[in-house]
Amino acid sequence: MVVIAAVSGILFLAALFFQPITSSYLNVVLNWAIVLTAITLLVAISNLVITHLRYIAVGRRGFLFSLVFIATFAATFVFGILRGSDDTQYLRWIKAIQLPLETALLGLLALVMMSAAIKIFRVRGWSILTVSFGLSALLFLFLNLGFFPIAQNSTLFVVVTALQKLPVVGARGLLIGAALGAVIAALRVLFGQVVENE
Amino acid sequence: MSELADQLRTCPNCGQQNAMHSLKCIRCGEVLEDLFAFDDIDTDGEEPTPESISDVLASLNENILLTDQTESESSETAEDQPNGGDEERRSGDASQTPGWLERVRERTREEDSSGEMVKGGQAMDKHRSAGERSQVDQAFDEVIQRIREQSEKERKKTRKMETDLVDENGVPEWLRRIRELHPAHEQDTEQVLTSSQEESFDDEWTDEELQELLRREIGDEYNPGEQPVYNNLTSSDNPEIADDQSEEESGFLPIYEIPEDFHNIPDDDFDEPDNTKPTKPGNPELLDKDEDPPEAGNKDPNIETESQAGVEIQHLIDNPTDFEGGESEKHEEEENKEEFSIIESDTIGEELEEQEGELPVETEESEQAGDRDKKILKSLSTEEEVVPDLLLLRDQRDRAQVLTNIIEQEGHRTIPVLHEKNRQSKLGRLILALLLLAGVIISLVLGPGDNLHLPLSLPAAALQEKTAKLQSGEVVLVVLDYQAATSSEIEELAKPVIDALSYQGVSFRFVTSQPVDLWLGEELLPSKEAGLAVKIEFIPGGLLGYLTLTAGTSPVWGMTPIERVVSGGTKLLDETSLVMIISDSPDFVRNWLEQISPWHPDLPTLAISTSLSEAMILPYFESGQLSGFLAGHPGGEGQNQQANQRAWQVGMLIMMVVLILGMITKAEADAAEKDEGHNHA
Numbered sequence: 001m002v003v004i005a006a007v008s009g010i011l012f013l014a015a016l017f018f019q020p021i022t023s024s025y026l027n028v029v030l031n032w033a034i035v036l037t038a039i040t041l042l043v044a045i046s047n048l049v050i051t052h053l054r055y056i057a058v059g060r061r062g063f064l065f066s067l068v069f070i071a072t073f074a075a076t077f078v079f080g081i082l083r084g085s086d087d088t089q090y091l092r093w094i095k096a097i098q099l100p101l102e103t104a105l106l107g108l109l110a111l112v113m114m115s116a117a118i119k120i121f122r123v124r125g126w127s128i129l130t131v132s133f134g135l136s137a138l139l140f141l142f143l144n145l146g147f148f149p150i151a152q153n154s155t156l157f158v159v160v161t162a163l164q165k166l167p168v169v170g171a172r173g174l175l176i177g178a179a180l181g182a183v184i185a186a187l188r189v190l191f192g193q194v195v196e197n198e
Numbered sequence: 199m200s201e202l203a204d205q206l207r208t209c210p211n212c213g214q215q216n217a218m219h220s221l222k223c224i225r226c227g228e229v230l231e232d233l234f235a236f237d238d239i240d241t242d243g244e245e246p247t248p249e250s251i252s253d254v255l256a257s258l259n260e261n262i263l264l265t266d267q268t269e270s271e272s273s274e275t276a277e278d279q280p281n282g283g284d285e286e287r288r289s290g291d292a293s294q295t296p297g298w299l300e301r302v303r304e305r306t307r308e309e310d311s312s313g314e315m316v317k318g319g320q321a322m323d324k325h326r327s328a329g330e331r332s333q334v335d336q337a338f339d340e341v342i343q344r345i346r347e348q349s350e351k352e353r354k355k356t357r358k359m360e361t362d363l364v365d366e367n368g369v370p371e372w373l374r375r376i377r378e379l380h381p382a383h384e385q386d387t388e389q390v391l392t393s394s395q396e397e398s399f400d401d402e403w404t405d406e407e408l409q410e411l412l413r414r415e416i417g418d419e420y421n422p423g424e425q426p427v428y429n430n431l432t433s434s435d436n437p438e439i440a441d442d443q444s445e446e447e448s449g450f451l452p453i454y455e456i457p458e459d460f461h462n463i464p465d466d467d468f469d470e471p472d473n474t475k476p477t478k479p480g481n482p483e484l485l486d487k488d489e490d491p492p493e494a495g496n497k498d499p500n501i502e503t504e505s506q507a508g509v510e511i512q513h514l515i516d517n518p519t520d521f522e523g524g525e526s527e528k529h530e531e532e533e534n535k536e537e538f539s540i541i542e543s544d545t546i547g548e549e550l551e552e553q554e555g556e557l558p559v560e561t562e563e564s565e566q567a568g569d570r571d572k573k574i575l576k577s578l579s580t581e582e583e584v585v586p587d588l589l590l591l592r593d594q595r596d597r598a599q600v601l602t603n604i605i606e607q608e609g610h611r612t613i614p615v616l617h618e619k620n621r622q623s624k625l626g627r628l629i630l631a632l633l634l635l636a637g638v639i640i641s642l643v644l645g646p647g648d649n650l651h652l653p654l655s656l657p658a659a660a661l662q663e664k665t666a667k668l669q670s671g672e673v674v675l676v677v678l679d680y681q682a683a684t685s686s687e688i689e690e691l692a693k694p695v696i697d698a699l700s701y702q703g704v705s706f707r708f709v710t711s712q713p714v715d716l717w718l719g720e721e722l723l724p725s726k727e728a729g730l731a732v733k734i735e736f737i738p739g740g741l742l743g744y745l746t747l748t749a750g751t752s753p754v755w756g757m758t759p760i761e762r763v764v765s766g767g768t769k770l771l772d773e774t775s776l777v778m779i780i781s782d783s784p785d786f787v788r789n790w791l792e793q794i795s796p797w798h799p800d801l802p803t804l805a806i807s808t809s810l811s812e813a814m815i816l817p818y819f820e821s822g823q824l825s826g827f828l829a830g831h832p833g834g835e836g837q838n839q840q841a842n843q844r845a846w847q848v849g850m851l852i853m854m855v856v857l858i859l860g861m862i863t864k865a866e867a868d869a870a871e872k873d874e875g876h877n878h879a
Binding site for chain 2: 025120145
């Protein structure tokens with residue numbers, strides 16, 4: 001497995017660097033990867049369906065949820081096959097179910113965030129992290145209220161702009177760290193340093 | 199000197215007084231040869247050589263005190279004719295010469311003077327050495343024993359003081375500890391106890407209590423009314439005991455059969471020091487110090503049976519001196535009785551308190567039975583004697599306490615969690631939800647309020663500028679990658695931009711690798727009034743699919759499966775003037791900019807995302823990889839008209855209030871804790 005990963009990575013790099021000679025080979029390799037990904041997705045779906053069918057068969061606790069899942073999956077699959085994924089009615093039907101569900105979940109997330117905002121000081125206590133978090137949150141919430149014409153005061157505008165750069169600074173640090181991590185991970189794969197169970 | 203001094207010997211080396219029979223000084227190890235010193239022998243402490251022993255034996259023959267007058271006169275003749283002379287001495291002076299001396303002489307005569315005498319001397323030296331060692335060891339053991347006895351006496355005094363501790367209410371120390379272990383039960387018991395009972399309650403167990411505990415511990419096998427076994431066995435095996443016991447007492451002796459789990463002393467306690475072992479009569483350990491206590495169920499015929507053990511227990515109870523030996527052992531046993539630390543178990547404490555509650559309802563019959571049992575118990579044990587089942591060693595108590603703690607903690611949480619679910623938290627959450635709902639409802643009822651007049655952000659201005667330059671007929675590739683939860687925010691930002699471009703006559707191509715966007719993206723399609731018929735294409739494979747269509751070319755043998763699905767195949771970006779990414783994921787935007795855009799560096803890329811992604815996307819805008827983007831509330835006239843300023847402000851205010859409430863709550867809790875700490879101090 002390690003050898004396959006290393007060879008694939010080296011070939012992919014070669015195909016990227018030796019353009020346009022290797023562009024056709026790159027297309028083929030990417031198609032292989034996409035097909036393999038699709039197969040793994042099918043395996044995952046079949047495994048999920050079989051698992052829930054087993055739950056229903058043995059009458060496991062909460063098997064009613066499995067029953068709902070199997071029913072909705074079968075209906076979606078059958079209608080998709082029969083009507084096609086481009087059918088307008090079919091798409092609207094799915095949208096009418098999915099959109100309110102996910103919106104409600106996002107609303108619950110807002111409530112959880114509010115609850116966490118109250119408990120963060122009680123649970124974590126007074127620390128540099130919690131105090132800085134609380135002060136910065138209050139500051140940016142206040143600035144985003146729009147009550148005060150910040151842009152009309154040049155000095156205040158400079159200060160606020162500098163403060164608003166702080167999240168960008170943190171984001172840049174995250175991006176640089178993620179890039180370095182990706183490079184190291186890729187090098188480990190290429191040199192066969194990845195353990196199989198990782 | 200006194201008589202004692204006459205029995206002691208002073209070491210010439212260190213002056214230590216040693217026993218008369220000691221061969222070496224117990225202090226410095228100096229050899230004390232005086233006892234076995236012979237005349238004309240140098241006692242310098244060195245080991246006698248074979249030659250010296252031979253000389254000693256020879257001198258025995260020559261000693262004037264050990265030989266008769268006739269022999270001394272004819273000593274010269276005897277040396278020339280040893281055999282004949284000896285025969286004459288044996289025959290003539292047998293009555294006057296000691297027997298041992300006669301044997302020595304005979305041995306000397308039998309062995310020649312060249313080497314046999316040396317062998318005899320060596321054998322004698324060996325014998326003497328073994329005797330010396332044993333005597334020295336014995337003396338050493340005596341000294342060690344005296345030291346132990348002294349230390350045990352000191353410990354005994356300390357323990358006695360501890361066990362005799364009684365508080366102001368007259369409650370002994372040990373009972374107070376038991377009550378501390380069971381406070382709830384103690385409260386119940388306190389309500390039942392009357393004043394008279396409290397007065398009668400003592401730190402010593404009464405015979406009735408011990409009898410009841412015996413009955414509970416042994417169960418149905420304990421039957422005081424039956425014919426005693428101990429008495430019969432004792433009488434048959436030990437007549438002395440039978441004589442000492444009265445008929446009345448022996449008639450009420452109970453059948454005290456030892457159950458299989460009779461003793462409550464674990465086997466691994468045998469490694470305890472001797473001073474911690476109980477030495478009271480009735481304890482199985484007293485049966486034989488060299489053997490393990492008899493255990494029921496042990497089929498080894500060498501181990502005495504239960505009845506035999508019972509006989510011996512009874513024998514030891516009545517005649518403890520028979521087991522221990524002389525008066526000194528008896529005295530030692532009494533000391534051990536005092537120093538033996540017994541700790542009643544929790545169960546015993548509970549039973550004792552229960553028994554207190556039952557005392558008032560006892561009838562006369564039970565009292566008579568108690569008197570009868572009292573006599574029996576007196577025969578079984580004195581006041582200090584407690585049956586082993588009622589005892590717990592300190593080590594056992596500690597183990598039981600550990601086990602009790604473990605059982606009490608079972609099922610309880612040992613690691614503190616970050617927050618616990620309680621009614622207060624649920625109530626607080628409900629209040630928060632109601633507050634949030636009230637804010638949203640009020641803001642909706644009152645309307646959007648005044649339009650915002652926020653300045654257009656720099657990325658939004660760049661996006662506006664870039665889209666304004668597009669000419670009619672140019673193609674914009676719109677890449678959709680967002681979920682239903684964020685569709686309301688995304689679509690509010692993207693819809694005006696697409697409508698403006700459609701009015702400019704720009705053509706669109708909508709693609710997505712997310713199946714959900716096939717039906718979500720319909721909201722973004724340009725209105726039919728613009729005369730554009732657009733549909734959303736699905737790109738399989740996610741980012742790999744985009745990479746295939748942008749970086750790859752068709753092989754010589756034909757189109758790949760991905761190319762067949764997408765119209766135009768690998769020429770997806772070839773005819774595109776601008777790429778607009780509509781995504782709620784900053785990772786997707788980042789991957790596109792890092793993986794796809796480099797293959798077409800001259801193709802400008804715009805992005806529309808949520809406010810959460812703004813900070814992550816902004817660096818790519820500042821680096822020039824992203825030509826412009828919209829995120830959150832970008833400002834500008836178009837955005838200001840669609841934003842509900844009042845709802846936004848209400849939401850922000852609620853979040854600020856919640857944060858401040860959290861701080862105040864924490865500060866209040868800290869103050870309360872501090873006050874409590876001061877109160878405790």
